Amino acid sequence: MKQLDIINFLRGYSIFTIVLMHLLQSYPIPSGLMKASSFGGAGVHVFILCNGFGLYLSYLNKPLSYQAFLKKRFGRIYWPMAIVCLVTSCWMLYQGQEVLMPLLGNLFLFKMFVPELESSMGGQMWFISTIIQFYIAWPLIVKLININRGGYWIALFISLSWATIVGISGLSEERVWNSFFLQYLWEFCLGMKLAELYRERPSSLDIPKWKYLVPTCVTAMAMTGIMGWAGFP
Template sequence: MVSYTTTPTVPPTIQRDRFIQFARGFSILTIVLFHYFRLAPLPFFVSKAVQLGGTGVHVFLFLSGYGLSLSRYRDWGSFFKRRFVKVLVPYYVGIVLIFGLNLWLHIYPDGINELLSHLLLYKMFIEPYTRSFGGHFWFISTIIQFYLLFPVLIRLVERLGSVRSMLFAIAISLAYSLFITYLGKAGVRVWNSFFLQYLWEFTLGIIVARNQLLPALLKRPWYVYLVLAMLGISITAGLVLKGGQTGQIFNDYFAFVGYVCACVVLYRMGNVVTGINTFVLWVESFSYSLYIMHMVPLSIYLTFYPQQRLTIAIIALIFVAALGLSLLFNQGIKRLLNTSLFKTS
């Protein structure tokens, strides 16, 4: 077994940095609201603005690369055990619970074949299964691909250095985007969620962590982030409005910059305005559980009230229900992972 210990270039406290936690919590909030509001009748420009919330998944991928690079493991065996227990156990429990609920309420047109595609991890290769039980589980397939690739990526960054490995990752992601656009597959989930599409942001997370860049980046004046946020969001909007499906697949770079900078601005505001950071950090404490379960209350509502419009008040009630359900699920998962069967350290 190949030994693996990342160089402790960053103090352990940075791994738990409040901004990283804030960014994770902010990301899940915008993802959930994106999934909810995209089904609501909104004015044209508002509906387009809501789509920026989906950029939170890109930040999750960046944070995954960042966090893994700060971690220490005895060998690759312990690395994979810890990673897959942390990700797959909640996912498997969640999907089985959703499957059981679906047998009772019939909120999804999915059955045992779709369940098996999740449990055996082949749904990421079969398009009809990628959207089963809510559709948002594509992200877990992508992050699993990155976990499998991480031993190769970390060695690549060590060998090429930060600049060359970042340029290499961007080139690969751009080439893949061009390839699937040429094939006419840009709107097909099994193609546009493949890890090569997001290689650049996962690699960026590795580089930022290994070079201790985050503290320096966060010291920039707030107005720099405000300008970059406005610029990134404006370019993204232009690509979405004028570029169609092709524009959307190439806007990740600008959306990522705009989204992260907006996140920094909001984080700094939260240091002054009481309650913002507290709420976002609270949500972060069960963010993965919220991601797994947040579509269930919405799907139940849409099943039993299909003709009723999704108003802001109804979305707020669904959101509160999602928080409650996710908290219960998170507590159950914590107890399960604390049993001897799943202890990883």
């Protein structure tokens, strides 16, 4: 179906922009290009929204028990991540770097609570922690989104409150705090609400005509660029 093709495209596009951003920022490039490449960070938000959409649409079509859900979803992320970490640890050993705690932290998942370990095997590895946190909290999130008329707004309030607390506490630069799943709960739940809307009335998510879509995309990209130049994360 067209809408699901769009979701798959958005997932792939967001992954591409994130990878491109990390690739460019690993090299000495002009400051202007460095700021422009940060646009790829928006892919994280798009991916989380699409993840909420896909997970909840699948749940609505075929509800799974919590155990079955974790087995199906957790395994898809954990085992590839574990293989990557094992290969990375071999390279780290070759480079003479400390391996034991970073490897254990990633394999046993406690690195998501230890700032020094959160990005120990690559700056991109924080995202695995965030997605796994969503999986662990899945039953609670489903209950939250099903609160009559108020579930999404509660999720938005939780995310805003978490971001405020982290900012006031001076922890906004710590990955374990600024990338905790509550930070992104509102957009994950927005994806769930879109899945609910799509299931009830698929035509409601028809893609707008290009004459509406293109100006909207250009405007959104321009606003993102302006915020980046202004110093917003």
